[in-house]
Amino acid sequence: MHDFSPILAAFTAPLNVQTDWVSMLYMFPLLAAITIIYKATKMRVLFWKQLAVESVVLFLAVSGFMIGAVIVLNLITWLITS
Amino acid sequence: MNSNRSSADQGLRLIIVALVAWVIPGAGHFLIKERKRAVIIFVTLTALFLSGLYIGSISVVNHVNSRLWFLPQILYSPAVGLLSQKVQAGFTDDNGNHMEYNCYGRPCDIGQIYTGVAGLLNLLCILSAVYMAYCGRGQLIGREEEQEEQGHA
Numbered sequence: 001m002h003d004f005s006p007i008l009a010a011f012t013a014p015l016n017v018q019t020d021w022v023s024m025l026y027m028f029p030l031l032a033a034i035t036i037i038y039k040a041t042k043m044r045v046l047f048w049k050q051l052a053v054e055s056v057v058l059f060l061a062v063s064g065f066m067i068g069a070v071i072v073l074n075l076i077t078w079l080i081t082s
Numbered sequence: 083m084n085s086n087r088s089s090a091d092q093g094l095r096l097i098i099v100a101l102v103a104w105v106i107p108g109a110g111h112f113l114i115k116e117r118k119r120a121v122i123i124f125v126t127l128t129a130l131f132l133s134g135l136y137i138g139s140i141s142v143v144n145h146v147n148s149r150l151w152f153l154p155q156i157l158y159s160p161a162v163g164l165l166s167q168k169v170q171a172g173f174t175d176d177n178g179n180h181m182e183y184n185c186y187g188r189p190c191d192i193g194q195i196y197t198g199v200a201g202l203l204n205l206l207c208i209l210s211a212v213y214m215a216y217c218g219r220g221q222l223i224g225r226e227e228e229q230e231e232q233g234h235a
Contacts, residue, residue, distance in 0.1 A: 012139055026137070030130070033203065036126050037206065041207060046119055051122070
């Protein structure tokens with residue numbers, strides 16, 4: 001009989017996530033899930049390769065836009081506060 | 083008479099597809115023979131929801147203390163309601179003291195966002211499955227393209 005207690009115990013205590021820029025990286029798995037589900041529901045006929053390519057393209061496009069927005073907003077903040 | 087009956091059957095079918103898609107993410111698509119979509123939806127949404135629980139602990143699901151987040155979370159599956167009951171009931175430690183599951187700060191935020199978005203994405207998948215069932219879509223659509231693709235490979 002396997003002992004699943006350590007696995008279950010991992011779900012009863014939160015991870016230690018600091019409030020620094022590294023915690024922003026948690027948006028990428030979320031973004032990946034959103035792009036995969038969006039493409040999986042949107043495509044008329046599902047081919048694995050096409051799904052992978054379109055998901056990666058959408059993921060990179062949205063990631064690039066978000067990173068660009070972060071840079072622009074930081075620049076504006078820096079200009080105002082300096 | 084027959085058309086009334088068939089439209090009632092169609093309505094019942096759509097309700098069943100929606101319910102099954104809610105109970106198990108991806109099962110609605112599986113029911114209408116969209117097997118690939120079903121597998122992708124199940125794996126992706128389950129991974130996202132479990133990641134949220136792992137980051138913020140199971141206490142991110144709480145229908146009393148964080149009711150607004152519970153509304154999108156319950157869209158993932160009715161099983162989330164059972165989990166919330168368990169979280170609300172708390173646990174007993176080794177010394178026999180009654181303890182509560184707690185989560186604060188950034189891990190709690192990230193966990194709630196992950197699980198909430200998983201629920202909202204499942205709503206999208208439920209609507210997709212119902213729409214495909216309404217249109218009569220299933221494995222039949224795109225069969226020619228699939229055979230053509232296999233012929234090339």
